[in-house]
Amino acid sequence: MKKITKIFLSFVTLFFLLSGISFSDNIKIGTEGAYPPWNAKDASGKLIGFEVDLAMELCKITGDTCSIVEQDWDGMIPALQAGKFDAIMAGMSITDERKQKINFSQGYADEVASFASLKKSNIKLGGLKSLSLADIDGKEQKTLDTIKKTLEGKIVGVQSGTIFQNFLKSGLVGKVNVWTYKTQDEVNLDLSSGRIDLSLAAAVATTDYNSKAGNVLKLVGPTFSGGVFGNGVGIGLRKNDTKLLNSFNSAIDTARKKGIIKKLAIKHFGFDASM
């Protein structure tokens, strides 16, 4: 009798240990949780933000059960390839460099990049309002040259492994002294404390921080898009996972037609960033 009780108890324990692991074939979506308003965490540690909401809506359309997994930005693509999750929704822009390693769905939202500085700083980066690297004419080149000249001797902070870092390293604005950080929050902290002169990030990431941190920063210079900045933000998927690619692509179509993406974008960004 005693032996039977023991065996029974060990099975019960095993059951409880394994119950945390789910065996259903749900789709895991990786996000960073540190890039508001795209994806972030609330005070209780719950993942929130535009992409968390959108992921749930897309899964509703495809009829899959989805869960959101947190992953540091610098390990995002390796973690996808290692199978830790099946899709990336982390404000990841569609670039040629990343396309060599992973597939992207069609873009679901657009982001523009912008430099930022302390409010009291007097750094100026040309007169253009927006600059597309897709077609660089005289006006654009002039602004790039102005920026190149202004950046001499300045320190620019970026999150590592981002399109912003790629732009600064591309040589379009000369050889820049770039400091890299693990998260965008750390970039904002060092910009606020005056350790770095400028940051380069998604314009909404800066304005979001600014509204929470007492309006100490401002955007400077033109907003950037195209070229190394990629073509919008999409869902990153493993190369061989074409089934998921097709299902997400049609779900994005549906969500766009129904106005779901637009509604969520206005809720989180304050303007229609859908594409």
Next chain:
Amino acid sequence: MTILIENIPYLLKASFLTIQLTLISLIIGLIIGFFFSIMRLSKNFFLYNIAYYYSFIFRGTPLLVQIFIIYFGLAQLEFIRDSILWAILKKPFWCAIIAFSLNTGAYTSEILRAAFEKVEKNIIETGKSLGMSKFNIFYKIKLPIAIKQSVPAYGNEMILMLKGTSLASTVTLIDLTGASKYIISTNFNPVEVFIFAGSIYLILTFLIHSLIKLVEKKLGYY
């Protein structure tokens, strides 16, 4: 593989920063540790407690937390940003050196304190009976014995410090770990790069290990 070979000079240059951080922190930490270990032996209430709580705090909190408090934490305080200290604290290199030195200093002070306390009473009594002054007993008897006893433990601490410097990459420094992360962030191929970086750490650890062996031999272990 070609990506790794292209980046070897970059990684070697970054290893230089790792070595630099390790050496400077160890030297400053040794000086700090020496003075605090003597304070721990003192009968003065304040000296003892300052040294005790310093060691308690820096050994009781993670190095990552310490470096974040010094780098990101202090930078939030306006009076620090306005003070003369900001010239040093503004630089990530010096923030890292301060954090590493204070951390290794705390461990070193414990290693030395234990070694001092292990010096046998009868040897000190012998010194006293020969009419040696207090300073001479410390300098000629206690210190040499304590140094000899603490070498193996200190060698361990040196290796821990070398590996601890990998946290410098969290405050924008491009050390060996930081450089590896940078390469991976552009080519998304972590295996080769991390294995290469790990091998460099192993080589450096081996060098420290050999140095300690040499010192042990010189000091005449039996």
